[in-house]
Amino acid sequence: MPEARLPEQFRDLEQWIGWSLETEGERSDRRQASAMEDITAFYEAMLARMEEVLPYLEQFSLEELPDDAKRLFYLTLSLAEVAPAVEQFGQPSVVDGYDIKRFVASHR
Amino acid sequence: MKDRQPTGTGENAAPDQSNDRWNDKYPHLGTAPIPIEPYISREYFALERERIFRNVWLNVGRIEDIPHPGDYVVAALTVCRTSVVVVRGKGGQIHAFHNMCSHRGNKVVWDNAGRCRNFTCKFHGWSYGLDGRLTFIPDEQRFCGLQKDKLGLTPVAVDTWAGFIFIHLDPNPVETLRTYLAEVVPGLEGYPFSELSATRFCWRTEIKANWKVAQDAFQEGYHFPVRHKASAAAAFTSETNPYCHFLSLDLYERHRRTSSYGNLDYTPTPVAGMAYQFGSSVVVERGLAMDNLPAGVNPTRRPDWSIDVFWIFPNFSIFPSNGTYLTHHFWPVSADRTIWETRTYFPKAENAGQKFSQEYSKVLLRDILMEDGTTLEHMQDVLASGAKTHMPLQHQEICVRHAYNVVEDYVGFYAGR
Numbered sequence: 001m002p003e004a005r006l007p008e009q010f011r012d013l014e015q016w017i018g019w020s021l022e023t024e025g026e027r028s029d030r031r032q033a034s035a036m037e038d039i040t041a042f043y044e045a046m047l048a049r050m051e052e053v054l055p056y057l058e059q060f061s062l063e064e065l066p067d068d069a070k071r072l073f074y075l076t077l078s079l080a081e082v083a084p085a086v087e088q089f090g091q092p093s094v095v096d097g098y099d100i101k102r103f104v105a106s107h108r
Numbered sequence: 109m110k111d112r113q114p115t116g117t118g119e120n121a122a123p124d125q126s127n128d129r130w131n132d133k134y135p136h137l138g139t140a141p142i143p144i145e146p147y148i149s150r151e152y153f154a155l156e157r158e159r160i161f162r163n164v165w166l167n168v169g170r171i172e173d174i175p176h177p178g179d180y181v182v183a184a185l186t187v188c189r190t191s192v193v194v195v196r197g198k199g200g201q202i203h204a205f206h207n208m209c210s211h212r213g214n215k216v217v218w219d220n221a222g223r224c225r226n227f228t229c230k231f232h233g234w235s236y237g238l239d240g241r242l243t244f245i246p247d248e249q250r251f252c253g254l255q256k257d258k259l260g261l262t263p264v265a266v267d268t269w270a271g272f273i274f275i276h277l278d279p280n281p282v283e284t285l286r287t288y289l290a291e292v293v294p295g296l297e298g299y300p301f302s303e304l305s306a307t308r309f310c311w312r313t314e315i316k317a318n319w320k321v322a323q324d325a326f327q328e329g330y331h332f333p334v335r336h337k338a339s340a341a342a343a344f345t346s347e348t349n350p351y352c353h354f355l356s357l358d359l360y361e362r363h364r365r366t367s368s369y370g371n372l373d374y375t376p377t378p379v380a381g382m383a384y385q386f387g388s389s390v391v392v393e394r395g396l397a398m399d400n401l402p403a404g405v406n407p408t409r410r411p412d413w414s415i416d417v418f419w420i421f422p423n424f425s426i427f428p429s430n431g432t433y434l435t436h437h438f439w440p441v442s443a444d445r446t447i448w449e450t451r452t453y454f455p456k457a458e459n460a461g462q463k464f465s466q467e468y469s470k471v472l473l474r475d476i477l478m479e480d481g482t483t484l485e486h487m488q489d490v491l492a493s494g495a496k497t498h499m500p501l502q503h504q505e506i507c508v509r510h511a512y513n514v515v516e517d518y519v520g521f522y523a524g525r
């Protein structure tokens with residue numbers, strides 16, 4: 001049994017830990033490189049838990065998130081990243097979109 | 109002299125009745141198709157460099173970009189063949205210089221931003237204070253008759269308005285920043301820029317398009333139902349306003365402003381709905397009180413409003429919304445290359461929900477912009493073919509027409525032809 005990386009009550013999300021990524025660039029890369037069925041499965045799993053996840057995270061200050069909570073927090077940011085793929089475009093990338101690799105973020 | 113009078117300027121202003129026939133409000137701009145040449149011609153580009161970009165105030169960011177003494181940013185003004193260092197001095201004042209060593213011309217700063225105590229040239233080690241004064245020359249005694257006090261970094265005029273830093277390549281501009289902005293910014297006075305600049309995101313890209321091709325794409329809503337069909341059309345159009353007609357607009361001598369429609373009946377998608385419980389986005393902030401917006405933002409106080417745009421000539425725009433704003437810069441590189449930079453701003457996130465909300469808003473904005481990016485390069489690709497010489501514009505594209513006219517007023521390419 002690998003070491004648990006998420007807070008205890010969110011262990012069901014462990015299988016999505018690969019989406020726990022710190023920067024927009026990493027999250028965007030993963031979205032662009034993933035199959036739509038994986039993106040949709042992650043989206044549905046996260047969306048179903050958000051009503052519990054956000055109140056859980058809000059008991060901490062953003063600067064002092066414990067490591068397991070921080071990983072969970074990064075999962076919520078990945079939900080934000082993949083949402084347009086599911087809700088707007090029906091595919092990982094923007095339909096007929098500009099090459100996102102060329103749109104370089106100077107933020108994290 | 110063109111129309112400088114804003115129309116609706118307060119809560120009691122009558123609703124603007126002309127909002128689908130803007131050409132009628134500005135007859136001096138005409139209705140004829142505009143020429144394609146300014147978007148492709150190298151000769152035109154050279155004139156823009158000399159007559160526009162060297163002669164106007166240019167925004168290079170915000171004061172929050174350089175909060176502490178020694179913080180600097182570098183603006184690559186390729187269009188004027190220079191690079192400008194903007195730095196916060198020891199006493200807190202802001203200085204700007206050409207990024208060029210007084211010895212043999214090496215670039216003094218090589219990165220885009222940072223913090224330092226002084227600027228030391230990486231060629232022979234000449235050193236400059238934050239105020240640009242030359243402070244140290246290695247092996248100084250070997251120079252003959254050097255006037256050290258005249259060999260500081262070459263200054264560029266710098267001033268701020270509402271926390272926005274502007275530079276002017278003429279160190280003694282004939283026009284102050286305040287005069288330059290006077291016709292457009294009073295309406296923005298009081299907008300909470302500093303509060304909303306606590307969180308800043310920024311993307312940039314070099315796009316294969318003329319700077320005006322790129323900028324024009326953000327000056328009209330006519331493309332929304334088609335180009336943004338997948339992403340944003342539902343929030344910005346409706347059965348009653350299917351083509352995203354402006355709610356109000358004002359064209360000034362050089363600058364302009366617009367108010368965009370927002371669909372009050374728009375139903376957010378699940379994640380969007382969740383995000384908007386915690387904060388505003390450019391897509392949803394409907395129904396919030398507008399009391400804290402200055403009178404010049406959404407001046408007709410229409411409830412079905414989404415966002416305003418203030419176009420600061422030549423290449424800067426501010427999009428104030430309710431609880432968030434964004435800016436675009438379009439920096440010309442050559443006749444068919446542009447550095448396009450978008451920044452989006454939010455208040456400080458106090459908790460994970462707000463952070464999530466901001467993340468979603470910025471990701472959706474980014475994806476909407478990805479829709480815009482494609483058409484710009486496709487257009488540029490064929491504009492130069494010569495197959496067509498002019499483009500027709502409709503009432504709702506009047507900002508494109510106005511922008512063309514203002515640029516041409518400076519450039520004078522067609523004057524006397």
Ligand code: FES
Pocket residue numbers: 209210211212213214229230231232233234
């Ligand atoms: S060019 Fe800068 S010290 Fe020589």
Ligand SMILES: [Fe+2]
Pocket residue numbers: 325326331335336480
């Ligand atoms: Fe667009």
